[in-house]
Amino acid sequence: MLKVAIFNFKGGTGKSTTALNLGAALATSKRKVLLIDLDGQRTLSFGLGLDGQTPTALDWLTSNEPFTPIATQVKHLWLIPGDIGMFRLTADTDLFTPSLKRLIPLEFDTVLMDCPPSLGVASVQAILSSDRVLVPTLCEPAALKGLSEAIALIRDEKPELPVEVLRTRYKPRLVLTREADDMLIESAEDLGYWLLHSVTPENIQVAESIAQQIPVLEYAPDSSGSLAYRSLAKEVAKRWKVKA
Secondary structure: OEEEEEOOOOOOOOHHHHHHHHHHHHHOOOOOEEEEEOOOOOHHHHHOOOOOOOOOHHHHHHOOOOOOOEEOOOOOEEEEOOOHHHHHOOOOOOOHHHHHHOOHHHOOOEEEEEOOOOOOHHHHHHHHHOOEEEEEEOOOHHHHHHHHHHHHHHHHHOOOOOEEEEEEEEOOOOHHHHHHHHHHHHHHHHHOOEEEEEEEEOOHHHHHHHHHOOOHHHHOOOOHHHHHHHHHHHHHHHHHOOOO
16 A cells, blocks of 8 residues: 655645546556545545545545545545544554555555645644645746745655655746756756656646546546646556556
8 A cells, every 4th residue: 555645845836637637547547546635625536526425535644444445436546535623633653654554455546645735743743644746836936936945854754765756736837847847857856856757747637627526537538637647647657566
């Protein structure tokens, strides 16, 4: 069971959208994929039409009872929904390691944890318990500053953890985007991350699919957004060595 934390210290970089659509794309190859919504804003849960459903991520972390994630409308894709109470989560002990161990008998191939844009208990413990971290980022100066800070925070918590960076809402025609690309390539070695070749574009169908509460792969299967997430799933499956 591969555990991936999706994290960025900056909000608005597409963490929840990435978790939703990457998860759906990985699941199309009959991989068992679990999404865990750790953000009290619950965008991921909303995007799958499961906001307000129980049991939630807070239940999962704070209860020792047997736990069954919710099957989504996407085959082979499950969700542990978010909970507004995650904003108030505190802990003096490791909540994630025992909670993740309780999921092992369910035989998920990949677990994607959608972290809140902060370094609170949920994000820190998710990073510490993960096998690698995926950091979505926009190709603009403010976002790149946030990227360097996010990776520094990850390195402080777990220095050897593999980190991949994904460019989101990508606009290739902008000079600003091309300049940011150069900066990302140059800083990859210094900061110790892998810049993924796949990018996810600025695409209206992706935003519309969230409003319709289904993955873009089902809402607009031939859109540039859908094709991008399929490409991303293929690339990370190879890098992460998850089953085909």
